Amino acid sequence: MTRDEARAVWAASGLTYADLTLGNLQSLRDLINAEMKQSDLFAPSGRTGGTYRMNAKIDADIGVEGWWAALTxxxxxxxxxxxxxxxxxxxxxxxxxxxxxxVQPILAGFSNWVASLTSQERKAA
Structure with a gap:
């Protein structure tokens, strides 16, 4: 998957920044973290298993141009x-x-997150 394909998944979902909540962002972080762990990327020489992980902190706020959020x-x-x-x-x-x-674990986790949010919205409707 490419970055543009992931953006297209978001656009096709009908979701907007108005759908972002701290809980949703935490779910995104958790899904990406699971993909990172499974990837085994960034394993130091001579070590098994990767060290690629999400940080716990999520920066989010409403700015001049609307919502912004950063997951690291x-x-x-x-x-x-x-x-x-x-x-x-x-x-x-x-x-x-x-x-x-x-970038693949990030894109996979993001796509899974979008699918879970749209599934939740369909159930609520």
């Missing part, structure tokens, strides 16, 4: 890099620092 990640050699950002103006960023391999 870490591994054995970095501590606070972008995983997913919901930026003012509606742009969603996905690990801009990452290559196409290391």
């Amino acid at each position: 990640c870490r591994a054995y050699y970095f501590k606070n890099r972008e995983a997913v950002t919901f930026n003012g103006g509606g742009f969603i960023g996905f690990a801009g620092w990452s290559d196409e391999t290391n």
